[in-house]
Amino acid sequence: xxxxxxxxxxxxxxxxxxxxxxxxxxxxxxxxxxxxxxxxxxxxxxxxxxxxxxxxxxxxxxxxxxxxxxxxxxxxxxxxxxxxxxxxxxxxxxxxxxxxxxxxxxxxxxxxxxxxxxxxxxxxxxxxxxxxxxxxxxxxxxxxxxxxxxxxxxxxxxxxxxxxxxxxxxxxxxxxxxxxxxxxxxxxxxxxxxxxxxxxxxxxxxxxxxxxxxxxxxxxxxxxxx
Numbered sequence: 001x002x003x004x005x006x007x008x009x010x011x012x013x014x015x016x017x018x019x020x021x022x023x024x025x026x027x028x029x030x031x032x033x034x035x036x037x038x039x040x041x042x043x044x045x046x047x048x049x050x051x052x053x054x055x056x057x058x059x060x061x062x063x064x065x066x067x068x069x070x071x072x073x074x075x076x077x078x079x080x081x082x083x084x085x086x087x088x089x090x091x092x093x094x095x096x097x098x099x100x101x102x103x104x105x106x107x108x109x110x111x112x113x114x115x116x117x118x119x120x121x122x123x124x125x126x127x128x129x130x131x132x133x134x135x136x137x138x139x140x141x142x143x144x145x146x147x148x149x150x151x152x153x154x155x156x157x158x159x160x161x162x163x164x165x166x167x168x169x170x171x172x173x174x175x176x177x178x179x180x181x182x183x184x185x186x187x188x189x190x191x192x193x194x195x196x197x198x199x200x201x202x203x204x205x206x207x208x209x210x211x212x213x214x215x216x217x218x219x220x221x222x223x224x225x226x
Contacts, residue, residue, distance in 0.1 A: 095129040095143055102144035103129040105152055107165060107187040114184035119172065121163075133163055135172060135182060168194040 095103070108121050108131075120134040124141070131154060133140045140161040142154035152165035160176030168190055172181040186194060 092127045092130060092141070092143075098146055099144045100129045102146070102152060103131070105165075106131055106144070106154065107170070107189065109187060111170065111185040111187050111190075113182045113186075117182050119170075119182065119185050131163075133161070133172070166190075168197055 103123075106121065106123075108123060110118060110120050112118050117135070122132045122134075124130040124132055127141075130141055130143050133142060133154075140156045140159055140163075142156045142161060142163055145153050145155050147153045154163040154165075155161070155175075160174050161181075162173040162175050164171050164173065168186070169183070170185040170187075170190065171183040172185070173179070174181055
């Protein structure tokens with residue numbers, strides 16, 4: 001105290017008042033700092049206790065996460081997934097002998113179509129005479145039907161899908177929507193027929209039909225004088 005106060009200032013009350021205010025301010029600052037620090041520590045401790053802990057993902061969890069939502073993408077597996085599901089095709093109607101005979105004429109395999117598209121025609125081993133046709137992500141189950149046009153026709157009444165097989169090409173139509181789905185689908189044998197038809201095109205339907213020779217002779221006899 002002797003350092004801060006001279007002999008003259010010992011009796012001055014202002015000096016004591018200023019010293020007291022300074023001491024109180026310092027003490028208040030220390031208390032305030034300790035309070036803020038303690039509050040921050042408690043908040044951090046509560047946050048650490050309530051925050052979820054991330055556990056390392058095991059191998060089984062990784063496999064489950066990878067397979068979630070349909071599993072690994074395997075186009076070939078998806079294409080053949082329904083071929084051997086006997087329960088799915090158990091309620092299909094039994095085909096007639098004529099339909100089974102027509103089924104033997106259906107061309108099978110992967111066929112390129114117009115505009116870079118393709119179809120896959122497969123026979124169903126668990127449903128005699130039925131076929132499964134894949135077009136993009138769509139899959140149809142069709143059976144032969146008798147026609148009088150000469151074209152081989154497969155139908156799926158449930159979806160309205162119609163598969164027409166001609167000598168030079170095949171096409172997919174939708175009878176419910178009344179539109180053609182994909183055209184110019186060709187197997188190797190159909191490709192050969194299409195090339196042969198390009199070299200020797202068949203007669204156009206718009207051209208007049210040639211008169212049979214028998215009719216020509218008949219007309220000639222009618223025109224000849226008696």
